[in-house]
Amino acid sequence: MVQNADQPGSDPSNPPCSPNQLTPHREQALLNEILELQNLVAQLQQQNQDLQATETALHERETQFQVLVENSQDLIYTHSTRGIIEYIAPSVSNVLGYDAAHFLGQSFTDFLHPEDTDRLIQIFQQMHLSGEPKLGIIMRLKHRDGRYRWLSSNLTPIIEEDGQINSYQGLARNVTERFKFEEERRKIQDHVRSTHAFLKNILNHLPDPIFVQDNQGKFVLSNEAMCELVNLPPHRVIGTFSHDILPIDVAKEFYLSTKTALETGQPQTTEVFYPHPDGTTRFVSAKRSIYTDANNYKFIIGSIRDLTDHRATEDRLKAIQLQLIRNEKMSALGMMIAGIAHEIKNPLHFIGGNLFPLEQSFTALFRYLETYDQSVTEPSADLKAVIESGEIEFLKEDLPKLIKSMNLGVERMQEIVQSLQIFARNDTDCRQIANLHEGLDSTLLILKPRLKACGERPQIEIMRDYGDLPSLECYPGQLNQVFMNLLGNAIDALEEANTQIHQRQDAETWQPTISIATQVHNGETIQILVQDNGNGLSFENQARLFKQAFTTKPIGKGTGMGMTISNQIITERHQGHIVFSSTPHIGTTFSIMLPIHLDEADNNDNNPSTDINQLR
Numbered sequence: 001m002v003q004n005a006d007q008p009g010s011d012p013s014n015p016p017c018s019p020n021q022l023t024p025h026r027e028q029a030l031l032n033e034i035l036e037l038q039n040l041v042a043q044l045q046q047q048n049q050d051l052q053a054t055e056t057a058l059h060e061r062e063t064q065f066q067v068l069v070e071n072s073q074d075l076i077y078t079h080s081t082r083g084i085i086e087y088i089a090p091s092v093s094n095v096l097g098y099d100a101a102h103f104l105g106q107s108f109t110d111f112l113h114p115e116d117t118d119r120l121i122q123i124f125q126q127m128h129l130s131g132e133p134k135l136g137i138i139m140r141l142k143h144r145d146g147r148y149r150w151l152s153s154n155l156t157p158i159i160e161e162d163g164q165i166n167s168y169q170g171l172a173r174n175v176t177e178r179f180k181f182e183e184e185r186r187k188i189q190d191h192v193r194s195t196h197a198f199l200k201n202i203l204n205h206l207p208d209p210i211f212v213q214d215n216q217g218k219f220v221l222s223n224e225a226m227c228e229l230v231n232l233p234p235h236r237v238i239g240t241f242s243h244d245i246l247p248i249d250v251a252k253e254f255y256l257s258t259k260t261a262l263e264t265g266q267p268q269t270t271e272v273f274y275p276h277p278d279g280t281t282r283f284v285s286a287k288r289s290i291y292t293d294a295n296n297y298k299f300i301i302g303s304i305r306d307l308t309d310h311r312a313t314e315d316r317l318k319a320i321q322l323q324l325i326r327n328e329k330m331s332a333l334g335m336m337i338a339g340i341a342h343e344i345k346n347p348l349h350f351i352g353g354n355l356f357p358l359e360q361s362f363t364a365l366f367r368y369l370e371t372y373d374q375s376v377t378e379p380s381a382d383l384k385a386v387i388e389s390g391e392i393e394f395l396k397e398d399l400p401k402l403i404k405s406m407n408l409g410v411e412r413m414q415e416i417v418q419s420l421q422i423f424a425r426n427d428t429d430c431r432q433i434a435n436l437h438e439g440l441d442s443t444l445l446i447l448k449p450r451l452k453a454c455g456e457r458p459q460i461e462i463m464r465d466y467g468d469l470p471s472l473e474c475y476p477g478q479l480n481q482v483f484m485n486l487l488g489n490a491i492d493a494l495e496e497a498n499t500q501i502h503q504r505q506d507a508e509t510w511q512p513t514i515s516i517a518t519q520v521h522n523g524e525t526i527q528i529l530v531q532d533n534g535n536g537l538s539f540e541n542q543a544r545l546f547k548q549a550f551t552t553k554p555i556g557k558g559t560g561m562g563m564t565i566s567n568q569i570i571t572e573r574h575q576g577h578i579v580f581s582s583t584p585h586i587g588t589t590f591s592i593m594l595p596i597h598l599d600e601a602d603n604n605d606n607n608p609s610t611d612i613n614q615l616r
Helices: 024-071 092-096 114-130 176-205 224-230 248-264 308-375 381-389 391-423 436-446 476-499 539-543 562-573 608-615
Strands: 075-080 085-088 134-142 148-159 165-174 210-214 219-222 268-275 281-292 298-306 432-434 461-465 472-474 513-521 525-532 577-583 587-595
Touching: 075 092, 092 134, 092 148, 114 134, 114 148, 114 165, 148 176, 176 224, 210 224, 248 268, 248 281, 248 298, 281 308, 308 391, 308 562, 432 436, 432 476, 436 476, 436 513, 436 525, 472 476, 476 513, 476 525, 476 562, 476 587, 562 577
Parallel strands: 461 513
Antiparallel strands: 075 085, 075 165, 134 148, 148 165, 210 219, 210 298, 268 281, 281 298, 432 472, 513 525, 525 587, 577 587
16 A cells, blocks of 8 residues: 555655555555555465365265265164154165164164163163264164174264264174074084083993093093093193003003004003002903094094903803813723722722632642652653653742732732822812822822833822821822923923933933922921922013913913813812912922821812803
């Protein structure tokens, strides 16, 4: 603006000019103002253009957002603080079957599942107080078809400048399919849990321990019987290995069996003695098989069966079998020997009974010949030739000797028959008072042919050292069988030693010998020692000597039952015991200890018939 010269602040040094006349200074000032106005107009135009561009972009964004909202699979909505729906995206028709207009102005709770209403109202109240958004609200809204859809919603309060909540804005997603899947999964899980509980109940009712291990040998399942076997609770079994819960020897056997099963894929069975934590020893059979799942992951499925009672019953049946075999064997042997003795005894009586009359007849005959010789002074030529031949004199001298020798033979045969009858006593089921030495001697008499020299083997010498024994209460026939087994084995050992005599240091002086000694201990027990100087038993054979079916003899020459039967006869029937000691190239000694008097309470369990009846 141009100031008047009369106005205050005018410069008196500058003379006034006419209104149409501009000074340079004022002209410049005016130009500056015009430039400022032009710049301001340009800025306003640019701002207007920017504003129009912003409005255009905003409109485009709004259009895009609207398209996004309308085409979104998620459900966008707003409702007032009282739950009245103010806006809902058109996609609601895809979710609930209604157009968006159907929901406007209606309460949100009108569409909720009755079971969800109270919970949702409580959530709204909490949000109203806290002003904080709520994520993952699960609710069920009613579809047009009458069924409900599951939705997961994130709800955010819209807060005005005064801090008051004006409305709520939500973003909901249809999760019905997920919930159906989860419901199916829940049902499957419930079914699996139910099936698992059912199978677990079955496993826990099985008397046999059952377990499952992974391919590393770690326990992943066990039933109650398995926990009882190792005396540990289930949580102490699961996740452990065999060596953690089982004795080291048993764990080693199980490990080898499991390893073989994994390598071969074939079931494996192991039978071991298991020292139970309760102090007893169980005989168990463990079976393992391999299961491979769909992922080619291998599991070991195992079961353990306690065979202790079964083994005891089996051993009992074997004992009965051995007793039956023993009784049949002794019965057959006794009948055979008794029959032989009887058949020999009759002709012996005939021969022995006629020897004395025969001797008397020969004596009379010789007396007649002497009388005739004295009465006839001139014998005939034939008679004279006979007398001169000397045969009559020889008969006079030799016939008494011959008859005497026959008498000795008959007496010896009678002793043999008596020994056979003693050995063949059929008294296995009743006690008797017997002379132990008679049984030993009768057994030696039967074995006498085997004692004689045979081939390169010299005669076996018998060394007797009998003590003064009282009569023994026993089963004589059974003891004779024990003597037969021990002495027969001793002869076998000496025959074998003779074939290997070059291995002995005393080969030049060695004489096969069996020593038999008896004595009384403490007035209550009789000891019988049977010793041979053979090659002895190996340590391996010593450990198995009394086991059933074990024999050191070649196939076809031994049944393996002799020592087992002998052990039972001594320990069970006679309440004694039998032990042995053996040294290589020195020999073997058996020691039998027998009580002189058996206990009155000698049970009848050893009687085969009683045992069989008890087992029925």
